[in-house]
Amino acid sequence: MTQTDISLKTKQTMVASLKKFMETKPLSKITVSEICKDCGFNRKTFYYHFEDIYDLLRWMLEQEAIIAVKKFNLLEDSEKVVRFLLDYVDSNKHILNCVYDAMGREGMKRFFLADFNGSIDLIIAGMEKETGTALAPGYRQFLCSFYSNALSGILIDWFHDRTIRTREEMIHYITMTVASSLRGAVSTKADSYGPAYK
Template identity: 55%
Template sequence: MERKPLSKITVSEIVTDCGINRNTFYYHFEDIQALLKWMLEQEAVEVLKNFDLLLDYEDAINFVLDYVEENKHILNCAYDSMGRDELKRFFYNDFCGIMLTIVTRLEEILGLSLSDDFRNFICDFYTEALTAKLIEVMRSKQPYDREKLIRFISITFQASLPEVIKRACKEE
């Protein structure tokens, strides 16, 4: 992707560069998009799943921002090739799973239980917001205030999520 857009890269070029045969590629991946998704998951999302996000949320946010900054070129190539919606879909299931872990742990800590519908809504809502913010950081040509962004995300999660859970359980 440093030499050409993702849409112009062929499986033949990948297998030649990697020294594997075509069948090996297709044994593991349906297409180049599947390879890209696997790469992104392996490098970022799988590692992020190892954080205790209720305790290490700032470390986790820093990790994600480091990843976005270090891989800005690749992520922007993926964005240019696939578009915003498809890139969001790449991250959605994994980030939604992470949000589900956070919400479920908060429910346990608060001694409350949300309906499945509302729990899914919360996970979707916060996942959409986080994904949009990451894409904004990734696409921006302007520098951003990293500490301020981390502080804003942290405040939003810490202040709103427990209150949303409490209120939803009270009204359900």
């Protein structure tokens, strides 16, 4: 087993322990010492891999959701991506509730923003290639921020209150809105509007 394999297995063991504790107590009450004792690791091992409990949580969410999303062709499989994300929310309600309770809406949103930003950037790159367009860097960054904030917010709202809209409505609305409006924004070529948009 390589050092990378050992490190991954160690991290996965800590994730399993964190999940176990999150079943019975709030995230803010879970300690590094408890996780180390449960896993049979010392604190040095924990801090070699993670800065704190929230860093472990972030890694867990990235591994289970965000990295999996990046395996899809985001341009062609947008509906599958949205379905996958909603499945993840459904399968991990308790964990996400713990995150929401510990960090609030804005804290939870921060977890998703950077990764959504990267995914939107990949979609834009694909659309630029498709249309032969090159967006001004400032406008490209604006679009990434705009759509990342919108997606993070709408998913958290739905997670927190399922009465807002049905699952199928969520899938349809997100897929349709992102595909049509983002494609329109990319093909508009914001750089043609002049220096104020660059």
